[in-house]
Amino acid sequence: MAFKPLHDRVLVRRTESDEKTKGGLIIPDSAKEKPAEGVVVACGDGARKDSGELIEMGVKEGDKILFGKWSGTEVTVDGEELLIMKESDILGIIA
Numbered sequence: 494m495a496f497k498p499l500h501d502r503v504l505v506r507r508t509e510s511d512e513k514t515k516g517g518l519i520i521p522d523s524a525k526e527k528p529a530e531g532v533v534v535a536c537g538d539g540a541r542k543d544s545g546e547l548i549e550m551g552v553k554e555g556d557k558i559l560f561g562k563w564s565g566t567e568v569t570v571d572g573e574e575l576l577i578m579k580e581s582d583i584l585g586i587i588a
Contacts, residue, residue: 501550502536503550508530529561529564558584
């Protein structure tokens with residue numbers, strides 16, 4: 494199933510977090526936090542001004558992004574856990 498977000502929303506796949514700390518300790522699954530990094534899977538066309546003019550999206554498919562800890566809504570698309578969030582929930586693009 495193909496999924497295209499509407500307006501200024503993006504579909505994001507979380508990146509996997511590290512299994513070990515920098516010191517070499519293994520982190521059990523129960524103690525891991527969900528990462529606040531991800532990759533943009535799909536983007537909407539952008540928001541619209543009151544005049545109807547389209548405001549272009551600042552991110553594109555494939556961008557690696559950083560977002561807030563409680564951002565987005567978790568959804569399952571084709572058996573994969575993804576997030577849908579507004580572009581304004583994105584804190585920045587990781588270069």
